[in-house]
Amino acid sequence: MAEKQLQKKRMKFSTQRNIFTYVILLIGVVISLVPFVWMISTSLMNLGEALGTAFFPSELHFENYAEAWRRADFTEYFVNSILITLITLVGQLTFSILAAYAFARMEFPGRDLIFSIMLSTMMIPAMVFTIPNFLTVTWLGRIGPIPWINNWPALTIPFMGSIFSIFMLKQFFAQVPDELFDAAQIDGAGHFRFLTQVVLPLSKAPLMVILVLSFIGTWNSLAWPMLVTNTPDWRPISVGLMSFVTEAGQEINLTMAGAFITILPILIIYFFTQKQFTESIARSGLKG
Amino acid sequence: MKKFSFLLAIVMVLTLVLSACAPEATPEPTEEPQVEEPEVEEPEEVEEPEEVEEPEEVTAPFEGVEVDFWHVYSEIPGEILQGLIDEFNETNEYGITVNGFNQGNYSDVEDKINAGIQSGDLPDVVMAYTNSLADWYSVDSIADLTPYIEDPEYGLTEAELNDLYPHLRAAGTTPDGAWIAYPMTQSANVLVYNFTWAEELGFEGAPQTADELRAVACAAAAANEEIGGDFAGTGGLVYYPSATNWLHFLYAFGGEELNDDGTAYDFNTQAAVDTTMFINDMKAEGCVWQTESYPNPEQGQRKALITMSSTAGLPYYEAAFEDANNDDEWGFIAAPGPDGKMAVNAFQQMLGVIPSTEDVEMASWLFVKWLTSPEIQARWVRGSGYYGTQYTTEGLLVDYLEENPIWATGVALAAIGPAEPQTFPAWSSVRRTINDVAAELYNATSEDEVVAILETLTQTANDLVEEVQ
Numbered sequence: 055m056a057e058k059q060l061q062k063k064r065m066k067f068s069t070q071r072n073i074f075t076y077v078i079l080l081i082g083v084v085i086s087l088v089p090f091v092w093m094i095s096t097s098l099m100n101l102g103e104a105l106g107t108a109f110f111p112s113e114l115h116f117e118n119y120a121e122a123w124r125r126a127d128f129t130e131y132f133v134n135s136i137l138i139t140l141i142t143l144v145g146q147l148t149f150s151i152l153a154a155y156a157f158a159r160m161e162f163p164g165r166d167l168i169f170s171i172m173l174s175t176m177m178i179p180a181m182v183f184t185i186p187n188f189l190t191v192t193w194l195g196r197i198g199p200i201p202w203i204n205n206w207p208a209l210t211i212p213f214m215g216s217i218f219s220i221f222m223l224k225q226f227f228a229q230v231p232d233e234l235f236d237a238a239q240i241d242g243a244g245h246f247r248f249l250t251q252v253v254l255p256l257s258k259a260p261l262m263v264i265l266v267l268s269f270i271g272t273w274n275s276l277a278w279p280m281l282v283t284n285t286p287d288w289r290p291i292s293v294g295l296m297s298f299v300t301e302a303g304q305e306i307n308l309t310m311a312g313a314f315i316t317i318l319p320i321l322i323i324y325f326f327t328q329k330q331f332t333e334s335i336a337r338s339g340l341k342g
Numbered sequence: 343m344k345k346f347s348f349l350l351a352i353v354m355v356l357t358l359v360l361s362a363c364a365p366e367a368t369p370e371p372t373e374e375p376q377v378e379e380p381e382v383e384e385p386e387e388v389e390e391p392e393e394v395e396e397p398e399e400v401t402a403p404f405e406g407v408e409v410d411f412w413h414v415y416s417e418i419p420g421e422i423l424q425g426l427i428d429e430f431n432e433t434n435e436y437g438i439t440v441n442g443f444n445q446g447n448y449s450d451v452e453d454k455i456n457a458g459i460q461s462g463d464l465p466d467v468v469m470a471y472t473n474s475l476a477d478w479y480s481v482d483s484i485a486d487l488t489p490y491i492e493d494p495e496y497g498l499t500e501a502e503l504n505d506l507y508p509h510l511r512a513a514g515t516t517p518d519g520a521w522i523a524y525p526m527t528q529s530a531n532v533l534v535y536n537f538t539w540a541e542e543l544g545f546e547g548a549p550q551t552a553d554e555l556r557a558v559a560c561a562a563a564a565a566n567e568e569i570g571g572d573f574a575g576t577g578g579l580v581y582y583p584s585a586t587n588w589l590h591f592l593y594a595f596g597g598e599e600l601n602d603d604g605t606a607y608d609f610n611t612q613a614a615v616d617t618t619m620f621i622n623d624m625k626a627e628g629c630v631w632q633t634e635s636y637p638n639p640e641q642g643q644r645k646a647l648i649t650m651s652s653t654a655g656l657p658y659y660e661a662a663f664e665d666a667n668n669d670d671e672w673g674f675i676a677a678p679g680p681d682g683k684m685a686v687n688a689f690q691q692m693l694g695v696i697p698s699t700e701d702v703e704m705a706s707w708l709f710v711k712w713l714t715s716p717e718i719q720a721r722w723v724r725g726s727g728y729y730g731t732q733y734t735t736e737g738l739l740v741d742y743l744e745e746n747p748i749w750a751t752g753v754a755l756a757a758i759g760p761a762e763p764q765t766f767p768a769w770s771s772v773r774r775t776i777n778d779v780a781a782e783l784y785n786a787t788s789e790d791e792v793v794a795i796l797e798t799l800t801q802t803a804n805d806l807v808e809e810v811q
Contacts, residue, residue: 102665105658106639125417185457192461203463280450281457284412284443296446297416 097122097310104307115307122311126294127286135291136319138209138279139272145214146268147261153215154223155249159235169224176217187212188281208282209290213272219264226260227253262330269323273316291316402437407705409440410465412451415726416444422725430712438705440467448474459483464696466706472513472764473773475523475694479516480767480810485695486520490707498711505716505732509759513690516765517604523692523765524710527719527728528756529654531586531687533579533677536647538670543647548675551682552594552620555579555648560629562647567628576645578629580637581621583784585776586687587650589762592617593685594677599763599772599803607772607803610796616680618783618792625784642666652689653752656727660748673751676758688759691728729756768806775802 096104097118099111122128156162157169191212195202202208230253238248254261276292283289295316298309324331415423427442443465445451452474458464459481468475478484491497503511506525514523535548540558543565549555559578566577581587592598597613600606624630633640637649642662651659653674663672676684693714695706712718719730720738729752730736736753743750763769779799786792 100665101658101661102639102642105636105662106665107634185460188457189461192463277453280446281454284445286444293446299447 093310093313096307097314099307101305101307104305104310118307118311119315122298122308123315125308126297126312128291128294128312128315130286131289131291131294134288135273138206138288138290139269141206141210142213142272143265143268145210146216146219147264149214150216150219150223150264151249151254151261153220154227155245155253157220158224158227159230159253160245172217173221176221184278184281187278191282203282204284204288206288209279209288212278213268216264216268219268222260222264223257226257230256259330259333262327266323266327266331270320273320402435404701404705404708405437407436407438407701409438409467409702409706409709411440411442411467411469411709412445412454412465413442413469414445414447414451419726420444422722426713426718426722430709434708434712436705436708438708440709455483466696466698466702467710468694468696469526469691470523470694472523472690472692472761473770475514475692476516476765476767477770478694479520479522479765483696484522485697485703486522487524487695487707487710488519488521490695490704491521491524493704493707496704496708496711505734507731507733507757507759509688509761510690510731513688513759513761513764514692517767523690523694524714525690525731526693526714527691527723527726528731529652529689529691529728530752530756530759531590531650531689532653532674532752532755534641534649534651534655534659534672535675536641536644536670536672538672539644539647549678551678552680555678556620556624556627556629559624559648560627563627563629563631566645573645575628576631576640577647578631579624579648579650580633580640580646581625581630581650581784582632583780585773585780588617588621588776588780588783590650590685590687591621591677593687593760594679594683595620596679596681596683598760600766607766607800607807609776609799609803610793614796615789615792618786618796619789620680622784622786622792638662639666641672642668644668644670653729653749653756654727656749673748674755675751676755684755684758685760686755686758688756688761690731690761729753733757768803768810771806771810772803775799775806 092109095110098114098116099108099118100113100115103111157165191202191208195205195208198207200207202211234252235248238252243251273290274292275290276296279288279290279293286293295309295312298305298312411427413420413423424442427440431439445454448471451468451470455464455468455470455474455478459478464483470478475484479486491503507528510525510528511521514525515521537547539562540546543558543561545554545558545561549558563577566573567575589599592614595613595617597611597617599609601608621630631646633646636655636658637646638651638655638658639662640646641649641659642664643666659672663670676686678684693710695703695710697703698706713722714731716730716732716734716738719732719735720742722728723730723735723739724742727749730739736757739753743753762773776799779795782795783792786795
């Protein structure tokens with residue numbers, strides 16, 4: 055009897071705890087969603103309303119999206135952003151996978167030292183690299199067969215070597231059991247076949263995380279593209295958004311319409327990779 | 343057969359090598375003058391219209407010179423500016439070609455020039471704020487325009503120089519006399535004033551003195567206090583303690599940033615104390631208040647009688663009044679001082695020329711001169727909404743003034759200035775310091791406290807000068 059009562063008490067406590075957890079989570083969801091709702095809501099207002107304190111539009115101005123698209127010249131910038139992102143992602147994944155594999159599974163002199171030096175560069179703020187990187191790409195453009203400034207190499211190549219991606223993949227690759235490599239060797243596989251046919255299929259989750267994070271980083275980048283481009287030919291979509299910001303302020307309704315257009319591809323990518331992304335974060339303990 | 347092929351190959355290779363080594367250029371110049379000579383003689387013999395045209399083609403003095411121009415305009419103003427550039431390229435008699443590039447906002451241009459100074463990738467003409475141009479001049483990356491402006495053939499006449507608003511020459515000149523920034527257009531920090539509401543409160547026209555400003559602002563605050571609810575605590579002057587706004591009132595109170603000799607910063611003046619106390623007293627009386635964001639909606643809703651804004655903010659105010667269905671008459675006014683002195687804080691969209699060869703520098707100046715000439719400036723003003731920089735431009739905008747009565751209220755203000763001493767050493771850093779200090783001044787409770795803050799500000803500013811020198 056006493057045990058039943060204890061069990062009842064435990065259940066009651068557990069239910070209360072669950073309710074408390076859900077309330078906290080619900081608050082978290084609301085806090086996370088408010089900026090998105092505000093963005094969509096403001097994007098449907100007229101300028102006067104958007105400048106004020108109203109949270110919801112009195113009248114829906116869907117034409118803001120067409121206006122934003124036209125005025126920011128998104129057609130050209132969208133294509134540029136897609137190309138820049140694709141080239142960067144392919145390059146970054148290729149170099150990160152190869153480097154991470156070498157650090158994780160190959161023995162060579164100075165391996166740990168090189169890896170430590172690479173990791174230490176993560177401590178330096180990215181802004182510090184801006185001028186040295188700019189000088190490097192300018193110099194490479196002068197000596198190379200194609201110009202780098204105002205062209206895709208300056209926009210993509212500096213980001214193909216990502217220390218974070220190498221570090222993350224190295225941690226995953228190092229966890230692959232040695233027995234698998236031994237078995238693969240017996241079957242006549244070398245490092246490359248082992249990497250492509252065994253390690254990579256097992257590492258879908260971290261690859262997806264890198265894909266999503268790099269996609270977001272490249273898609274949203276603004277300062278570097280502005281620095282290395284002089285004409286709209288290779289400028290990304292974030293530059294289009296800037297056209298609504300003037301000396302006196304910004305056309306906040308059009309900026310928000312443009313912002314929603316800009317983040318759509320990120321939402322789509324996240325929607326398709328959500329499972330692997332969550333799985334990888336849970337496994338690695340990484341937090342956004 | 344094999345021998346023949348081998349010989350043929352050797353002959354072909356030798357032919358190629360010899361033709362490659364042959365001095366191609368030598369015979370051509372000697373031939374050209376021979377052809378040209380009779381052409382020059384021809385016009386002397388017969389005076390036909392065809393022959394008059396020929397010398398014109400030959401005499402384009404900067405034929406083939408290309409000028410890269412970095413600016414900050416996109417969308418409609420960007421298109422208009424590009425149209426003007428195209429027109430210059432088609433019509434200029436010098437043979438100059440200008441390539442215009444929109445480089446984002448002023449901060450982007452600053453970043454790009456800073457990086458370009460290191461790598462050597464710089465344009466020939468750049469649009470920037472004066473303090474940026476002064477910084478680049480200090481590292482030999484901006485040219486002194488004086489020799490070009492004074493050039494007897496391509497420079498400006500005395501009349502053209504006198505046509506510039508008086509404060510603009512000083513605004514673009516460094517303390518050592520180098521003219522480094524030439525004004526393309528102007529905007530200004532002004533007071534946005536609701537004339538209709540002020541009239542209802544018993545105040546006709548714009549306030550002419552600081553006391554009148556205080557009276558009308560306090561009357562508006564009292565009126566809104568009576569309404570109560572959302573309106574309580576609103577009504578007067580919306581003032582943000584920033585460098586722009588504090589300096590604006592400082593100018594009206596007869597103050598400036600430099601000492602009498604113009605050799606050092608000096609903020610510890612009676613004018614600076616009076617300015618600060620004037621605002622703080624109004625705050626204490628409830629006649630000055632602050633909004634959470636841009637104050638346009640509040641002004642449209644009659645929660646603010648007076649706000650401070652850049653003239654470039656006009657479309658945002660129009661939208662706010664329209665959204666509030668408010669038909670009040672409103673416009674731009676200057677800040678009045680205690681003795682009736684009027685001032686705005688004028689900002690110029692300046693053009694600077696990057697050091698290069700003499701030809702490119704002169705070509706750059708000729709483009710700047712054309713772009714800022716009254717006729718072209720008037721067209722640019724119509725498209726951009728900025729204000730002109732010379733008296734003649736005003737005369738070319740009569741119809742535009744009639745069509746845009748609120749914008750027109752700012753024309754006279756743009757001419758009075760003054761402008762911040764952006765070419766004085768360390769101004770960028772000093773301005774940032776004033777921005778920080780402005781909040782301290784706004785919260786000061788006594789005159790002694792204000793004096794102490796201003797003393798520290800003066801010391802810090804002059805220390806910053808020492809650092810850069």
